[in-house]
Each structure stands twice: as C-alpha cells, then as structure tokens.
Amino acid sequence: xxxxxxxxxxxxxxIARMLFGPAAYFAGRRTFTHxxxxxVVVVAIAAALAxxxxxxxxxxxxxRDILLATSCAAVAHVLMDLCTSDGVALLWPWRGTRxxxxxxxxxxxxxxxxxxxxxxxxxxxxxxxxxxxAKDKAPRxxxxxxxxxxxxxIYVGARATLHGNAVAMLEPHxxxxxxxxxxxxxxxxxxxxxxxGVVETQSNVCLVSVPVMGxxxxxxELGVCLHKPEDSALLEAAGKTRVAEEFVRVARFPRxxxxxxxxxxxVSIRDVRDLAEEETRGRVAAQILLDGNFKMxxxxxxWASEVRLR
Numbered sequence: 001x002x003x004x005x006x007x008x009x010x011x012x013x014x015i016a017r018m019l020f021g022p023a024a025y026f027a028g029r030r031t032f033t034h035x036x037x038x039x040v041v042v043v044a045i046a047a048a049l050a051x052x053x054x055x056x057x058x059x060x061x062x063x064r065d066i067l068l069a070t071s072c073a074a075v076a077h078v079l080m081d082l083c084t085s086d087g088v089a090l091l092w093p094w095r096g097t098r099x100x101x102x103x104x105x106x107x108x109x110x111x112x113x114x115x116x117x118x119x120x121x122x123x124x125x126x127x128x129x130x131x132x133x134a135k136d137k138a139p140r141x142x143x144x145x146x147x148x149x150x151x152x153x154i155y156v157g158a159r160a161t162l163h164g165n166a167v168a169m170l171e172p173h174x175x176x177x178x179x180x181x182x183x184x185x186x187x188x189x190x191x192x193x194x195x196x197g198v199v200e201t202q203s204n205v206c207l208v209s210v211p212v213m214g215x216x217x218x219x220x221e222l223g224v225c226l227h228k229p230e231d232s233a234l235l236e237a238a239g240k241t242r243v244a245e246e247f248v249r250v251a252r253f254p255r256x257x258x259x260x261x262x263x264x265x266x267v268s269i270r271d272v273r274d275l276a277e278e279e280t281r282g283r284v285a286a287q288i289l290l291d292g293n294f295k296m297x298x299x300x301x302x303w304a305s306e307v308r309l310r
Contacts (some may be wrong), residue, residue: 001120002049002050002053002072003047003049003050003051003066003069003070004069004070004072004073005047006046006049006050006070007042007043007046007069007070007071007073007074007077008074008076008077008078010033010034010036010042010045011039011074011077011078011081012028012047012077013033014029014031014033015029015282018282020075021074021181021197022284022285022300022301022302022303023300023301025248026247026250026282026284027142027235027281028303029086029282030081030086030087030088030089030098031089031092031093031096032092034078034081034088034089034090034092034280035088035089035090035091035092035093036090036091037092037307038092039075039078039241040076042074043070043071043074044168046070046073046074047063047070049065050066050069050070051063051066054066055077060200066213068306077129078090080104081113081274082100082101082144083101083103083104083156083159083160084100084102084103084104084105085100085102085105085106085108085184085186085187085252085273085277086098086100086106087099087100088100088300089093089294093285094293096250098250099117099279100184100249101160102163102184102185102187103156103159103160103163103186103187104156104159104187105186105187105189106277106279107189108187108189109189109190109254110155111152111155111156114151114152114155115152116146116201117144117148118145118147118148118149119141119148120145121144122140122141122143122144123141125229127176128136136239137174137297142170146230151160151168157211158189158192159192162192162193162195162211162212162213163185163187163195163291165212166185166197166210166212167183167185167261168185169197169209169210169217169218170183170185170210170220171183171195171286172198173220174220174224175199175201175204175206175208175220175221175223176201176203176204176206176221176225177206178200178201178202179201180200180202181197181200181201181202182199182253183197183198183199183200184197184198184199184200184273184276185197185198185210185250186252186273186276186277192212192213193211193212193301194209194210194211194212194277195209195210195212196208196209196210196277197209197210197223197276198252198253198272198273198276199220199223199274200252200253203227203228204225204226204227204228205225205226205228205253205255205272206220206223206224206226207223207224207225207272207275207276208220208222208224208225209222210222211224223251226255226272226275227255228255229256229258233294234265234267234290234294235256235258237269237290237294237295237296238256238267238269238288238290238296239256241288241296242299243286243287243288243297243299243301244267244269244286246286247269247284247285247286247301248269248286251270251271251273252271252273253267253271253272253273254269254271254272255269255270256269257266257270257307263289263290263291263292263297264289264290264292264294265290265291265294266287266288266289266290266292267288267289267308268285268286268287268288268306268308269285269286269287269288270285271283271285272302272306274304279282279307280303280304281302281305283304283305284301284302284303284304285302285303285304285306285307286289286299286300286301286302287300287301287307289299291304
C-alpha cells in the first residue's frame with residue numbers, strides 16, 4: 001500500500017516548480033515525471049522504498065507483487081492525466097509533444113466522489129456486518145475498490161463518447177461567417193451534458209457552450225469571439241522570440257494581443273483554452289516587450305492571471 005501511494009503521487013512532484021516561477025513551471029510541468037521514461041523511474045523508486053520497508057520479508061515473490069502494484073499505480077496516474085486537457089509529454093525528452101484526450105476536467109469531483117465511496121462505504125458495511133456477527137472472508141476493501149474502479153472506467157468512457165459528440169456538433173457550423181480551422185471541446189467539471197467549445201477560424205477564436213444532451217439547442221452565433229490581430233512585422237518579430245516559440249509549441253489555442261507602451265509595444269500570448277475552462281491558477285502566458293523598431297527588449301513567461309484580456 002505504501003509503495004502504491006508513492007507511485008501514484010510521486011509524478012506530481014513537478015508541481016513544486018511553481019515555487020520557482022512561471023518559467024520553471026512551464027518548462028517542467030507534466031514532462032519528465034509524466035513521460036514513459038519518468039514513469040519507469042517513479043516505479044523503480046516506489047518499489048525500492050516499499051521493498052526496503054518490507055523488512056525481513058524480502059523475497060523475489062514479494063518484489064514481484066510490489067513491482068506489479070507500483071506499476072499499476074504509476075501508470076494509472078499518467079493515464080488519468082492523459083484524459084485531461086493539460087495533457088502529458090509521454091515521449092519526453094525525445095519529443096515535447098503533449099497528448100491530451102480532453103475527456104475529463106483536471107479536477108473532476110465525480111471521480112473523487114467515486115473514490116471516496118469506494119473507500120468509505122465498505123467500511124460502513126463492515127461495521128454493520130460486525131454488529132450482526134457476519135464475517136467477510138474477502139480482503140478488506142477489495143470489493144469496494146473493484147466497484148469504484150469499474151465505475152470510474154465506465155464514467156470516463158461515457159465522457160469520451162460525449163466529448164466526441166461535442167466535437168461533432170462544433171464541426172459543421174460557421175462562426176461569424178467563417179469555417180473552423182481547429183476545434184476543441186473541454187469538460188465542465190460538474191456536468192456531462194454541457195461542454196466548453198473553442199473554435200479557431202481565420203479571424204477569430206470563439207468560445208461556445210455545447211449542449212450534447214437534454215435537448216439543448218446549439219447556436220454557434222451565441223459564442224464569444226475574440227478577434228485575432230492581423231499579421232504584421234510586429235507580430236512576426238515577437239513570434240521569433242524563444243519564449244513565444246516555446247509557448248506556441250505547447251499552447252492549444254494561442255492568441256496574441258498587442259498593447260502600445262511608452263517605449264514601444266507589449267505582445268502577450270495566452271492559451272484560449274484557459275479562458276474556456278475559466279482557469280488561471282497554474283496557467284502561464286508569454287510576454288514580449290519590443291521597442292519602436294520591433295527589436296526585442298525582454299521576453300518572459302508570466303502567470304496568466306497577470307495578463308489583461310483584450
């Protein structure tokens with residue numbers, strides 16, 4: 001159990017990078033510890049600790065069981081993160097591409113509820129059984145865990161189906177008279193019936209609510225569209241900076257905004273996915289300052305909450 005707890009949580013140690021600022025967090029979040037290579041390392045660390053903690057019972061059969069248990073926990077962690085919109089860099093360090101299924105929210109209350117029910121309800125039934133003198137021969141907590149995990153698999157499968165329906169609803173429409181170039185549908189944490197759609201066209205990035213069940217009417221014209229700035233020498237200069245290139249490579253729907261400053265221009269790049277999910281905690285934006293001749297003065301990663309929406 002101790003080995004599984006370590007294996008199932010150790011991958012999120014990279015969240016500590018937040019303490020060192022947005023640049024460090026952006027560079028390391030869900031990269032090494034969530035990659036295939038990192039998962040092998042996590043399993044090795046958790047299994048070694050569990051094997052040492054096991055004391056005198058250090059046998060090959062015990063090590064096999066520990067490896068199996070810690071591998072399941074570590075892989076389950078990465079698979080669940082793969083189902084979110086943040087995604088994971090599975091092939092890091094060979095490729096930085098992030099894979100994301102967009103099926104569930106980053107923090108899904110229904111999954112947490114099923115896990116808690118799988119732990120607490122069997123304990124309640126055990127207390128009732130002990131009162132009436134009945135004995136359960138199954139290992140303590142096993143049946144509750146099996147039921148909870150099975151329900152989570154069914155729930156995620158249902159989310160995957162509804163996500164496909166949401167994407168299919170977004171595709172055949174026009175938005176402000178333009179056809180979609182890219183489409184994304186992101187989960188609402190509290191309901192499976194409505195999804196948060198993001199549609200990029202030639203001129204805009206639109207945020208729309210997508211009702212996939214319950215007879216809700218989908219009207220693409222009710223979405224909020226953010227105009228993309230026209231291509232210019234200013235944006236071209238900003239786009240060639242290291243920070244902009246790294247951010248655009250990771251962001252799902254990057255959108256630039258330009259402000260005139262006293263000494264030149266400020267170009268901010270945000271991921272519209274953050275706006276669709278109404279989330280700024282732990283989200284990063286790119287900020288580039290240029291002089292009047294479009295020469296770069298500074299480039300930084302900043303927290304998305306520090307960037308004003310324009």
